[in-house]
Amino acid sequence: MTAPALTPPPLSLYVHVPWCVRKCPYCDFNSHERRGELPFAQYVDALLADLDHDLPLVWGRTVHTVFFGGGTPSLMPPEQIERFLQGAASRLRFAPGCEITLEANPGTAEHGRFEGYRAAGVNRLSFGIQSFDDGCLQRLGRIHDSREAEAAVKLAQDAGFDNLNLDLMYALPGQTLAMAEHDLERAFALQPAHVSHYQLTLEPNTVFAARPPEHLPDDDAGWDMQERCQTMLAQAGYAQYEVSAYAQPGRRCAHNLNYWRYGDYLGIGAGAHGKLTLGHEQAILRRWKHKHPGKYLQTAGTAEAIGGDDRIEPARRPFEFMLNALRLVDGFTLTQFTRSTGLPAESIASALADAVRRGWLECDGDAVRPTELGRRFTNDVIERFLDEPEPEVPEP
The missing domain is CATH 1.10.10.10 (Winged helix-like DNA-binding domain superfamily/Winged helix DNA-binding domain)
Known part of the structure; x- marks a missing residue:
């Protein structure tokens, strides 16, 4: 009897943008607070060099989705997003109708910027709203308020975006069941295509882990919020398809679905992780890049930019x-x-x-x-x- 063959699954491209305006106390992602003007032109050069270095791992394969994550990718000017996408499309085969998502912070929304992202090729936006309650937002260390959140979503819709995700969290410091319900009601009024709804967790190596916030709802209260909000999402036409993901018909996130189906993804950018099936070697490789933006900028496109390689044994x-x-x-x-x-x-x-x-x-x-x-x-x-x-x- 022969071993089953490893078959390369669909391929995605993940692009990490490591800067943000302010580090949130619950965030455990590779994000670094902005200090002065950010070197986005240099960073796009580094991303393309990084991509060139990893291309031999994915020769001949089609990219089905692209995701700009962070940090705060919406800090990056649209012209640099466009330059990267044009460069990537000249190196990789993009599938027709390729889903291209950009994460956006409502606090960085500017008039005209969403039109620029759309012209660049971005066709899906994911807004980190977290809550529509100003008190909760302050306790989470967010830089936006509820008014700015609603305004940002409407600016994106005015720019022609109809495929929008809103990120919301529950079991927040000082939050009640009624407040969690109200967050969803405010979200539904904006008619997003997709809602990510998940519980606040105190991740290791975060400010909240070291100094937990006061008035966190207990487990029973958190469970009550989860059950009630799941019911509300279903009644509003958002079908749950993953632990924390809900979508209107035909609007599931193709990029995240590929992760959850154990698909492949090429990860470029400071701290980016990737997972690739190497059919000719019958191996699965996980690769990640150095986390610090400064070192990444200096070494991108060389073996020195690789933080590590890990072969996933059977x-x-x-x-x-x-x-x-x-x-x-x-x-x-x-x-x-x-x-x-x-x-x-x-x-x-x-x-x-x-x-x-x-x-x-x-x-x-x-x-x-x-x-x-x-x-x-x-x-x-x-x-x-x-x-x-x-x-x-x-x-x-």
């Missing part, structure tokens, strides 16, 4: 796959698992059977999906796939 692939796929309401198929990991379905049979027995997963032929109970205990379900013995992969 024993780790089931857990990695489930870490993503089990966030999806629709789950995955065993055929997809085999193609994405190069492992037979038998390699996860024991953990799968245990999760089904506990009522966490359900199987229907080739399809595997989390139950409502399983979605409540996603981390416990995923951890089951850490316990598997190293899979036996037959020699070809």
Whole structure:
């Protein structure tokens, strides 16, 4: 018997923009507060050099989505976004209708800027609103208020953007159930195509982790907010398709779906992470770039810009796959698992059977999906796939 072949999945491009106006106390992303004028022209040169260096890993493959994340990508002038996209499109094959998302902070919205992004090729915006309550925004350290948030969304809509995501958090310091409901009501009034709705967590190495804010809702209050808000989202026509993602029909985020389906993504920029399936080597590679913008600018396009490479051995692939796929309401198929990991379905049979027995997963032929109970205990379900013995992969 031969080993199943690793089949390269769809490819995305992630571009990290590491600067922001002010670091939020809950943020654990690679973001650095702006100090003076930012070197965006030099940074685009570095991004294209970085891309050139990694191109041999993806020769001949089509890019289906592009995502500018941060930091605050909306600090970057539209002409530099356009220059990068033109350079990238001359090096890579972009799929027709390629989804191109840019994260935007309402506090950096300016008249005319969204028209520029649209002209540059951006066709989806993701706004980091977090809340429409000014008190909550102040306690979160955000630089915008609720008025600016609404104005930014309307500016984008006036510029022709109809594919918009609003990021909202709940269980915020001092927040009540009624306040969480009101946040969603304000969001619905703006008619976004997509809503990301997730609980505030105190991540390690953040200001909030070191000095937790006062008046955080307890677990029961947070659960009440989650259940009530999920009901409101469904009633407003936003179908949940992932743990924290809700979309109107046909408006799921293709870029994030590719992550959750264990797709491939090329990561460029300071601190960017990528995951690539190397078909000719039958290997899965994770690569990340140096986090500090200064060092990245000096070394981009050379091996020195690479912060590390990690080959994902077969024993780790089931857990990695489930870490993503089990966030999806629709789950995955065993055929997809085999193609994405190069492992037979038998390699996860024991953990799968245990999760089904506990009522966490359900199987229907080739399809595997989390139950409502399983979605409540996603981390416990995923951890089951850490316990598997190293899979036996037959020699070809």
